[in-house]
Amino acid sequence: MKRFFKLLEYIIPYKWDIMQNIVYNILGAFFALFSFAMVIPFLKVLFGNQATTIEPMEFALTTDYFMHTLNYYMSRMMDQRGAAGTLVLVSIMVVGFSFLKNSFIFVANYVLAPIRAFIVRDIRNDIYRKVLRLPLSYYTEARKGDVMARISSDVQEIEASIMSSMQMIFKDPITIIIYMIFLFSISFKLTLFVVVVLPVAGILIGRIARGLRKTTFKGQQRFGELLALLEETLSGLRIIKAFNGEEQMQNKFYNTNHRFALLFRKVVRKRYLASPLSEFLGTIVLMIIMAYGGGLVLSGVGTLSGENLIFFLIIFSQVIPPAKNFTTAWFNIQKGMASVDRVDQLLLAEDKIFEKPDAVEVSGFSHSIEYRNVSFKYDKEYVLKDISFTIQKGQTIALVGKSGSGKSTLVDLLPRFMDVTKGEIFIDGTPLQDFKIKSLRKLMGIVSQQSILFNDTFRNNIAFGTNGNATDEQIINAASVANAHDFIIETEQGYEQGVGESGGKLSGGQKQRISIARAVMANPPILILDEATSSLDTESERLVQDAIIKLMQNRTSIVIAHRLSTIKHADLILVIDEGRIVERGTHDELIGKKRGVYSKLHSMQMF
Numbered sequence: 325m326k327r328f329f330k331l332l333e334y335i336i337p338y339k340w341d342i343m344q345n346i347v348y349n350i351l352g353a354f355f356a357l358f359s360f361a362m363v364i365p366f367l368k369v370l371f372g373n374q375a376t377t378i379e380p381m382e383f384a385l386t387t388d389y390f391m392h393t394l395n396y397y398m399s400r401m402m403d404q405r406g407a408a409g410t411l412v413l414v415s416i417m418v419v420g421f422s423f424l425k426n427s428f429i430f431v432a433n434y435v436l437a438p439i440r441a442f443i444v445r446d447i448r449n450d451i452y453r454k455v456l457r458l459p460l461s462y463y464t465e466a467r468k469g470d471v472m473a474r475i476s477s478d479v480q481e482i483e484a485s486i487m488s489s490m491q492m493i494f495k496d497p498i499t500i501i502i503y504m505i506f507l508f509s510i511s512f513k514l515t516l517f518v519v520v521v522l523p524v525a526g527i528l529i530g531r532i533a534r535g536l537r538k539t540t541f542k543g544q545q546r547f548g549e550l551l552a553l554l555e556e557t558l559s560g561l562r563i564i565k566a567f568n569g570e571e572q573m574q575n576k577f578y579n580t581n582h583r584f585a586l587l588f589r590k591v592v593r594k595r596y597l598a599s600p601l602s603e604f605l606g607t608i609v610l611m612i613i614m615a616y617g618g619g620l621v622l623s624g625v626g627t628l629s630g631e632n633l634i635f636f637l638i639i640f641s642q643v644i645p646p647a648k649n650f651t652t653a654w655f656n657i658q659k660g661m662a663s664v665d666r667v668d669q670l671l672l673a674e675d676k677i678f679e680k681p682d683a684v685e686v687s688g689f690s691h692s693i694e695y696r697n698v699s700f701k702y703d704k705e706y707v708l709k710d711i712s713f714t715i716q717k718g719q720t721i722a723l724v725g726k727s728g729s730g731k732s733t734l735v736d737l738l739p740r741f742m743d744v745t746k747g748e749i750f751i752d753g754t755p756l757q758d759f760k761i762k763s764l765r766k767l768m769g770i771v772s773q774q775s776i777l778f779n780d781t782f783r784n785n786i787a788f789g790t791n792g793n794a795t796d797e798q799i800i801n802a803a804s805v806a807n808a809h810d811f812i813i814e815t816e817q818g819y820e821q822g823v824g825e826s827g828g829k830l831s832g833g834q835k836q837r838i839s840i841a842r843a844v845m846a847n848p849p850i851l852i853l854d855e856a857t858s859s860l861d862t863e864s865e866r867l868v869q870d871a872i873i874k875l876m877q878n879r880t881s882i883v884i885a886h887r888l889s890t891i892k893h894a895d896l897i898l899v900i901d902e903g904r905i906v907e908r909g910t911h912d913e914l915i916g917k918k919r920g921v922y923s924k925l926h927s928m929q930m931f
């Protein structure tokens with residue numbers, strides 16, 4: 325239950341609404357108690373057993389005072405209105421008490437509704453904030469579909485199971501406590517017997533609920549796998565169709581979906597068990613109390629009369645529904661806690677990118693970037709091993725090597741998408757960890773091989789990251805530098821035209837030029853180009869390469885390239901192989917090494 329109480333921390337900002345809810349629930353419980361208390365005098369009047377009470381009793385917080393006062397006013401009504409008039413008046417009073425009870429219950433739920441909605445909003449906000457903060461290395465292991473399942477279905481399950489139980493959590497215990505205090509005032513001995521018997525039923529229900537939580541956790545994992553498979557299918561639909569893999573993927577989905585359905589069946593069956601089990605146990609407890617209380621009345625032990633026993637049973641019968649609801653809420657909470665556990669796995673995931681409390685703003689780039697004995701590993705094996713090099717301001721450095729050699733990982737360390745495992749990286753002689761992360765990343769513009777565009781307009785994609793502060797002139801200038809202005813203005817709505825999901829309405833070359841325009845807009849002193857032209861046709865490559873040349877002017881650039889023809893004029897070329905720098909030099913120097921790795925790669929591409 326530790327995590328459940330941790331979850332309740334989300335309630336703290338809404339504590340005044342909760343206090344209102346509790347007050348209204350208390351008032352509702354009191355008026356419910358009064359309406360049921362009127363049953364006894366109603367029956368007495370109906371059957372002519374109403375005792376005549378002439379004098380009021382001195383105030384005391386006891387059942388005797390309550391019953392005496394009720395009899396006193398009933399006697400006065402009998403004298404003034406007669407039996408028929410008294411019955412009508414009692415009926416009106418019961419209706420009035422019932423109206424007040426239900427009014428307070430409605431108002432209590434009314435103030436609870438926004439709490440439910442906003443707590444779920446706050447949980448989703450926290451998860452999304454965590455998704456943005458986690459390092460890229462986290463997503464090399466986590467599946468996107470599973471992350472999506474946690475922020476969608478798991479949070480929705482928390483709302484459906486736990487937040488929906490808040491009404492019972494804040495209402496039913498209050499009702500039970502008030503009723504139990506009243507029962508103690510009727511018969512201490514009989515109520516004490518009830519308090520001993522009820523926990524036995526609670527223990528039995530609790531054991532079943534724990535099994536429900538485990539099964540639900542497995543079911544949510546299965547659902548995460550299902551969403552991950554669906555996400556893979558939508559992303560790779562072209563390949564699935566091209567290789568006639570529909571049947572293979574369909575069978576894989578059917579099998580995963582069937583395993584999820586089997587677990588979900590167990591969850592539903594156990595949830596269905598909650599209501600009949602609690603009702604059956606409630607009936608058993610009621611019959612035991614009737615037998616025990618009847619024995620007390622017949623034996624004459626204590627002050628419990630037959631009239632009070634009936635009143636006791638009426639009030640206790642009203643304890644059973646909230647107790648039953650509380651049991652159902654307990655089952656729902658246990659089911660929802662499985663989703664809380666899954667959400668926690670994400671919220672409590674280690675955030676390896678920390679910002680020092682005394683980190684400073686970096687306002688510019690003056691003279692050099694230095695990698696000093698840098699090593700990095702995702703899990704156990706090192707991807708980069710003892711890398712050292714220096715980039716002077718204004719230089720262009722190129723990274724080449726076969727796929728998987730560690731080139732992209734090497735540049736991802738510079739904006740601190742991930743942190744080095746060993747060694748350090750310096751900008752102008754200061755370690756990266758000493759800078760504030762946002763100001764560090766403002767120094768850099770990134771154009772990757774896979775153009776990442778958002779389902780928005782040309783204008784907003786180019787101005788992304790400016791917080792709406794970019795002018796039309798700046799946006800058009802950035803698009804012109806990137807050779808994108810001409811094709812943008814040819815569209816129906818120009819810069820207000822949507823690009824589609826992931827830029828689906830654009831060609832590869834167009835998407836890449838929008839990415840370059842975004843980098844131009846940021847105007848960074850350091851530029852990172854990750855195979856920016858490797859997947860383009862010749863015409864698109866020419867336009868993109870021209871845009872890149874404009875973008876690189878007067879900037880320090882790190883270029884990852886497969887096509888060696890694009891980096892001939894780099895000031896320094898580093899050849900990476902299996903996480904190490906195996907060669908370094910200019911294009912002409914490396915070509916001169918006839919048996920070198922770079923020379924071999926160049927020969928393969930030329931011929």
